[in-house]
Amino acid sequence: MARPRKFDEARAVDAAMDAFWAAGYEATSTQDLCDATGLGRSSIYNTFKSKHDLFERALARYMEFKNGELFELLEGELPARPKLRALLQRVIDDEAAYADGRGCLVVNTCVEVSAHDPSVAASLERDYGVRLEAIRAVIESGQRDGDIARDKDPRTLAHLVIAAIGGLRVSARAGVDRAALQSVADAALTAI
Numbered sequence: 001m002a003r004p005r006k007f008d009e010a011r012a013v014d015a016a017m018d019a020f021w022a023a024g025y026e027a028t029s030t031q032d033l034c035d036a037t038g039l040g041r042s043s044i045y046n047t048f049k050s051k052h053d054l055f056e057r058a059l060a061r062y063m064e065f066k067n068g069e070l071f072e073l074l075e076g077e078l079p080a081r082p083k084l085r086a087l088l089q090r091v092i093d094d095e096a097a098y099a100d101g102r103g104c105l106v107v108n109t110c111v112e113v114s115a116h117d118p119s120v121a122a123s124l125e126r127d128y129g130v131r132l133e134a135i136r137a138v139i140e141s142g143q144r145d146g147d148i149a150r151d152k153d154p155r156t157l158a159h160l161v162i163a164a165i166g167g168l169r170v171s172a173r174a175g176v177d178r179a180a181l182q183s184v185a186d187a188a189l190t191a192i
Contacts, residue, residue: 009047010061012037017058021105025055025113056123062105063127067134074134080142084135084161084192088185091165095172095181107169132158139192148192157192164188 019028019036030051033044048054073090074083095103102108106127114121136158142148148157168181 012039012044012047013054013057013061016054017062017105020055020058021062021102021108022100024108028055052117052119056120059105059109059120059123063123066104066106067127067130070131071134074138079145080138080147081189081192083138084142085185085189087135087161088164088168088188091168092172092178092181092185095169096178101173103173104169107166110166111170128162131162135161152192160188160191 015036015038016033019032023032028051030041030044033039033051033054034041037044039047044054048057069090070087073086076083078086106124109120110124114124132155136154139148139154139157139161143150143154164185168184171184172181
């Protein structure tokens, strides 16, 4: 008879998420995961099968959390353009808050892992699609309300917003200062 688990699996995934977020997938060792979660190797492998499985679960958890924040903002009462401004401002504020330079786990994973891991790449593609459709809906709403010009394709503008977010995050990791990031966000909004 198998022994019952004596740990909180969700808490272990959150701890692993922090470890991967801080160091990246490749640089996070099994021992790092043991230290972060407080679990032994056998508990990690019995529960999560592999480092890769645990990483995918941690990445999914991160996406769920971040998309929850995104949807909360985008479903709020603000008009479309102020919503998009608040979204870009949140990115700048997030990057300033992470003094350790950890950035965004999704962006980090796109850069580090997706090119050689089809499973992670598919997960990132699905996540991108979810965010794209949410932002496109806000842009279309803004076009109906006259807050955003109707002469531009809303899907293309949604791609632009996501590209600006990714660019802001990568630029921040490269040491670009807050004033420059703010200028980029303002330029992106002007293009919309």
